[in-house]
Amino acid sequence: MSAKPSNPRTVAVHAGRDPRSQFGMINPPVWHASTVLFPTLDALDQAIRQPYEGLVYGLLGTPTSRALEQAVAAMEHADRAIAVGSGLAAIAVAIMPFVQAGDHLLVSDGAYGPTRHLCEHWFRRWDIETSYYDPMIGAGIADLIRPNTRLVHLETPSSLTFEVPDVRAIVGAAKVRGLKTVIDNTWASPIFFQPMDLGVDAVILAGTKYIAGHSDVVIGFVATTEESWLPVKRAAAEFGHHATPDDCYLTLRGLRTAAVRLKQHEASALEVARWLQSRPEVRRVLHPALPDHPGHLFWKRDFTGSSGLFAIELQPCSRAAVAAMVENMALFGIGFSWGGFESLILPFEPNGLQRVSTMTHDGPLIRLHIGLEEVSDLVADLERGFDRLRHVAG
Ligand SMILES: Cc1ncc(COP(=O)(O)O)c(C=O)c1O
Structure with missing residues (x-):
């Protein structure tokens, strides 16, 4: 076995914790924080230069949320992950940084209802146009790509009707045209499907469902490539999205038995x-x-x-x-x-x-x-x- 197992079952048990750094205790503590103190002005300047990397302000992450993000990224075979306050917030911040006024995006017709509301009520106000595609379109999605299309959203299987799209064909056609691809993987979770292996740029997970798994938490994740991490993290931070320390802890606990x-x-x-x-x-x-x-x-x-x-x-x-x-x-x-x-x-x-x-x-x-x-x-x-x-x- 290689030193770094990639099977999500093993990863779910071990990722995002380091007992040696915390008195041998298995689970990370719950860090409640807003203010983080800096010992010097140089340290403060460094934090301002790289606000998303260190521990700078509770909104931007604590050791508890970082531990959870590491575990989710490892399970999804992603480079990084960002925890936010709900699956819906994850959908918003996964799409927003990659589109702007005048752009067009393609969204699965099988998308979770509130994804559609986001497109129709908010993106439309910002002059971002959405078209829906038949989830069974496969490589035919190429015919729907316009010069101003920037992103393809996928969801597998479809919410409510459960059709399973040909993710490889859709992602392949999008990548040839240089489009970003984001996929909602909530139904299968990384235990049963890892779309990053098929080349998507970002995976959306409503951790509320199987990851937390006990009907007592609302939380979301975007797992990303290294390249897509910063734009998504910045969108999450600038819109003030945050996963609470207690919810991060409960989700880490749920994830171990997912x-x-x-x-x-x-x-x-x-x-x-x-x-x-x-x-x-x-x-x-x-x-x-x-x-x-x-x-x-x-x-x-x-x-x-x-x-x-x-x-x-x-x-x-x-x-x-x-x-x-x-x-x-x-x-x-x-x-x-x-x-x-x-x-x-x-x-x-x-x-x-x-x-x-x-x-x-x-x-x-x-x-x-x-x-x-x-x-x-x-x-x-x-x-x-x-x-x-x-x-x-x-
Ligand atoms: C497929 C899918 N994605 C995202 C979400 C949103 O998750 P949340 O309820 O955490 O906002 C849901 C919620 O039902 C869902 O079914």
């Missing part, structure tokens, strides 16, 4: 997904690891696993029937976000969001997050839910 949690989410979700395929109430299961799913071959080629989040299309039925099912679950909760230890159930409608790859569906769509409960208990809960649904649907 690999085992994800393996369990994967196994349980697949078991539930296959069971759902056999149910008469279910028209379709949208899960990247199922062979007939759009982009399944790209998932198989690029990923080493699948996580706990997927969706189903029910046979056509009323809102009242869906409500009877989801409002009375014993184990599945109705709520936003995902990636914690608990199971969640959420009806959704993607067609209000998507522009070019409108998914056709006749029945209601439901997103499921499969948590760490015993699978047979989850199946029994869903089974009772289907009984209620059929009772109301008639």
